Amino acid sequence: MTDLTDLGVAGLRDGFRAGDFTAREVAEAFNGAVEAASQLNAFIVTTPEKAIEAADAADKDRDAGTLKPLSGVPLGIKDLFCTKGVQSAAASHILEGFTPPYESTVTTKLFDAGAGMLGKLNMDQFAMGSSNETSFFGDVVSPWRRNDGGNAPLTPGGSSGGSSSSVAAHLCPAATGTDTGGSIRQPAAFTGIVGMKPTYGRCSRLGIIAFASSLDQAGPMTRDVRDAAIMLNVMAGYDPGDATSLDVAVPDWEAALSSDLKGKKVGIPKEYRVENMPGEIDALWHKGADMLRDAGAEIVDISLPHTKYALPAYYIIAPAEASANLSRYDGVRYGLRELPEGANLQDMYAATRTAGFGDEVKRRIMIGTYVLSAGYYDAYFTKAQKVRSLIVQDFEKAWEECDLLLTPTAPSAAFALGDLSDDPIAMYLNDVFTVPSSLAGLPAISVPGGLDEKGLPLGLQIIGKPLDEQGVMDAGLAIEERAGFVAGAEKWW
Amino acid sequence: MSVDTETVMKIANLARIAMSEEEAEALKPDLNAILDWVEQLEEVDTDGVEPLAMVIENRTRMREDIVTDGNKRDDILANAPNAEHGFFAVPKVIE
Numbered sequence: 001m002t003d004l005t006d007l008g009v010a011g012l013r014d015g016f017r018a019g020d021f022t023a024r025e026v027a028e029a030f031n032g033a034v035e036a037a038s039q040l041n042a043f044i045v046t047t048p049e050k051a052i053e054a055a056d057a058a059d060k061d062r063d064a065g066t067l068k069p070l071s072g073v074p075l076g077i078k079d080l081f082c083t084k085g086v087q088s089a090a091a092s093h094i095l096e097g098f099t100p101p102y103e104s105t106v107t108t109k110l111f112d113a114g115a116g117m118l119g120k121l122n123m124d125q126f127a128m129g130s131s132n133e134t135s136f137f138g139d140v141v142s143p144w145r146r147n148d149g150g151n152a153p154l155t156p157g158g159s160s161g162g163s164s165s166s167v168a169a170h171l172c173p174a175a176t177g178t179d180t181g182g183s184i185r186q187p188a189a190f191t192g193i194v195g196m197k198p199t200y201g202r203c204s205r206l207g208i209i210a211f212a213s214s215l216d217q218a219g220p221m222t223r224d225v226r227d228a229a230i231m232l233n234v235m236a237g238y239d240p241g242d243a244t245s246l247d248v249a250v251p252d253w254e255a256a257l258s259s260d261l262k263g264k265k266v267g268i269p270k271e272y273r274v275e276n277m278p279g280e281i282d283a284l285w286h287k288g289a290d291m292l293r294d295a296g297a298e299i300v301d302i303s304l305p306h307t308k309y310a311l312p313a314y315y316i317i318a319p320a321e322a323s324a325n326l327s328r329y330d331g332v333r334y335g336l337r338e339l340p341e342g343a344n345l346q347d348m349y350a351a352t353r354t355a356g357f358g359d360e361v362k363r364r365i366m367i368g369t370y371v372l373s374a375g376y377y378d379a380y381f382t383k384a385q386k387v388r389s390l391i392v393q394d395f396e397k398a399w400e401e402c403d404l405l406l407t408p409t410a411p412s413a414a415f416a417l418g419d420l421s422d423d424p425i426a427m428y429l430n431d432v433f434t435v436p437s438s439l440a441g442l443p444a445i446s447v448p449g450g451l452d453e454k455g456l457p458l459g460l461q462i463i464g465k466p467l468d469e470q471g472v473m474d475a476g477l478a479i480e481e482r483a484g485f486v487a488g489a490e491k492w493w
Numbered sequence: 494m495s496v497d498t499e500t501v502m503k504i505a506n507l508a509r510i511a512m513s514e515e516e517a518e519a520l521k522p523d524l525n526a527i528l529d530w531v532e533q534l535e536e537v538d539t540d541g542v543e544p545l546a547m548v549i550e551n552r553t554r555m556r557e558d559i560v561t562d563g564n565k566r567d568d569i570l571a572n573a574p575n576a577e578h579g580f581f582a583v584p585k586v587i588e
Contacts, residue, residue: 101568200549214548244551312531323508330509332581337574345584350511362510366520367527369508370496380531385544387537392545424523425530441548466549 004029005170009073009227012173016062016072023062023072027055027116030074033171034118039493042156042166044079044137045087046119054116061114068114069234076166076175079120080127081107081218082207090209091123091135094356095335104207105239106176106218113234118172121162125358126326127183127211130430132161133421134360142191142414143169143489147455152416154456157187157430163221164191168489174222174231178208180215181314182410182434185446188221189409189459192448192487194476195221196228199467200441201246203232204239212321213244215314215438225447225477229253232469246467253470259478262296266475267402271307272433274411280452281408288406288449288460288479295478300402304394309387310436315428316371316384317439323368326361329353363424392440399465404475407433409446409459437463445476448485457487495525 004026007015012026031048051074058071082088082100089095103111111117124134132140132155142156142165156165160177164187167175177184179197188195196219203218210216220231233253239245268289273282289299331337331352338351357365371380398405411432420427437444443466446459460479464472496504498517501524505512512520570576575583 098572101565101571201551240554240556243553246549246551247554306537309534309537312534315527316531316534327509331574332583333569334572335574339584343584345586346509348584349509353509354511357510363520363523363527365508365510366501366504366524370500370504370524370528373504373507382544383534383539384531385546386539386542387534388545389542390537390539392548425526439548 005033007173008223009070009174009230012073013070013230016058017067023055023058024052026072027051027074030118030172037169037171037493040141040143040165040169040171041138042122042140042162042169042171043076043119044089044091044122044162047086047117050086051116051118054111054114058114069230070110071114073114073173074116074118075110076118076121076163076172077107078160078163078176078178079123080178080209081176082209083107083117083120086120088120088209090127091125091137092356092358092361093136093336094329094352095209096136098335100207102207105204105241106208106235109234109237110176121166121175123162124159126209126322126361127159127178127180128322128360128364129158130182130186130427131155131415131417131420132158133417134358136358139417140165141417143493144191144414144456145490145492154414155190155417157190157414159183160187160195160221164188164193164195167191167193167221167223169493174220174227176218176235177221178216178218179438180211180318181438182431184219184221185434185444185459185461186410186430188446189457190414192457192485193221193223194225194228194445194447195219196232196445196473197438197443198232198236198469199246199443201244202236202469204237204242204245206239206241210325212318213325214321215318225445225473225480226254226257228445229257229473248467251470253473256470257477258474259295259481261292261475261478264297264404264471264475265300265402266292266297267300267302267398267405269302269304269307269398269405269407271304272407274432277411278452281411281458284449284458284460285406285408291479291482292406292475294482297475302398302401302405304398304436306387306390306394307436310391310439311428311432313384313387313391314431314435314439315367316380317388319364319368320372320381321368323365323372326365329356388439391436395440395442403465404471405463407461407463409433409461413452413454413456413458433461442466443469443472445472447476447479447483449479449483450485451487457485495528496521
């Protein structure tokens, strides 16, 4: 029998249904892999008993003929999702020990569909970061290493770094992620896996600890495109508990997957050719265009003139929303309380927040508070929202000329932990290709395209029209089939 | 626009983050670097452009006027650092 941890979602689901193995064998195999991989620091909390419990239920369901869509599949859950009775801390100190009395909508859907939970995945604190170095629970390490013989620990990307590291290292067949400005796609690119951010509103935000509410979206992180479709089919859907949830039908994306792109036009946005981009990334981008052409698509050059301004607009809007969302952490209702001797209520708020938030979170709260403060609101926040309108219009104009866009996912391969942590703006530039589609709420996927000369994975991104997850995943599949990306991280942990 | 130490301390107070003058001094260059960088938005002509209000077309939905989150007092208090008599307890506010 093959090692069960080498199977993805479809392989486990189908093998389990065919009777090749029991769900309990699957859960035990992944529990073992998780336990043996503590060097990666991908998990904050492990829940082997939850994985076993769901597996035993799946085995009974199989006997009874009442199988569910994800019966037999254990998952990793990003720590941003509230999970009933299991610590959900957003990798922060201020929420350490917080055990929600309720389950997020997305995890409810996954568990109702038969999936089990292996544990809560490490991440950048409150999803603020692009390298998983802002977690209160320590850095996550990528399973990948450069082929130059050096053992420099590499970033798994962020903020969904525990998700990317654990999927790439086969600690779980798939994981949930969340994406505000690229937090699913950039870590997927850095670790050679697939990361899919659906249209804003596809997945309910109820029970996902809020960062920037007009941008936050949940999505799957998987080993291939089919698995992303299977996961998203379960995760998506209308939820009256989220006012921005879209009340639209969820198509069967998996059933309709097709890499035949005849009749599709794919745009190459010229503004994404940024300064100092490594030649290898440019070469991969050209290769990606050739792959899509080979799948039947027509490639056209298009222009998104305001691309350059997406990142600065994002770094006003996201911190502004974050400063409002994170005002709830005050030491009164949940999480940490710091109460110095003789402190009054105001002192308690400040002492709690000072002790509970990490440096990057504080930096963003400060920026957000400033740009929303009296006298500066229009100059910063309103201005950024106007620029955001122009970015949305750029995409709307592009859709008159093409159906999808192809870009690199990130401007570099994974860097070493510590390389960028002293320079916030250099770190923010990691999201240069993912932020524009986030600001416009568009569906986008990152799929592995190849390796760089140091043997590290590089990702290609497909961006689609609102609600065209199918088109995005179809094009992702076309690249996946042609890129022949079978490389995996060599096990050292 | 760049911020001085006094402004950094004022923002910190608004955000309820305790900060000494030395800490404010240390954070100032980071904040100014970020603010300088986002100020490139001034290059963009936004005359007559409406600020974005909704990213994906959606509508505000009406729901039945019924209580949907009642009777969960104990759940709501379960994570409180200090709960007494069915309420959140905080340090004395009125002397």
